[in-house]
Amino acid sequence: QVQLQESGPGLVKPSQTLSLTCTVSGGSISSGSYYWSWIRQPAGKGLEWIGRIYTSGSTNYNPSLKSRVTISVDTSKNQFSLKLSSVTAADTAVYYCAREEYCTNGVCYGFDPWGQGTLVTVSS
């Protein structure tokens, strides 16, 4: 059973770059037809999709964050990563990584499983 675990600094200073890693266990990140995504949730608010990567390296990003986001993958470590530059207090949130299965035969499956989430606070 595939499991995901986020890791990274819990505190980032304004204007700096937020960096998180998601480690995939229980299966290879390269196997199957999956995208690997990042999603975030400010305290008490809703969910916002940040972006995703396929193991080939192709990416899609939320247009509202695209200028500041980079998602990369390291198949040798079974990990994928998020970098968000020029952060402000508005980027304070719980960050989740999640797996998304390819849409096939007109069926889109969404996100499953999810990591437990990691809180990142932007503050000086």
Place this chain on the structure above:
Amino acid sequence: DIQMTQSPSSLSASVGDRVTITCRASQGIRNDLGWYQQKPGKAPKRLIYAASSLQSGVPSRFSGSGSGTEFTLTISSLQPEDFATYYCLQHNSWTFGQGTKVEIK
């Protein structure tokens, strides 16, 4: 961008009640919609995908319906463990609804 409007934002219900939550898309999205349940301090959990397909292991009291622009999540008989926040997600541009908090009456 496709906008999702989820309603209500919150509701109070009793154990055993039938509960309905709606998501409306600003344009047609076929059946590219899922429903997620989130409990406090936990990651969301997928309940429904492709508008009406039940995730394996999810109780049959949960059901989804709709196509195009209007979608519904129904809980046929609310159980104590169902008190949570529910989100819809459209897959075309990965936009979540605003969420519906289901509270105990």
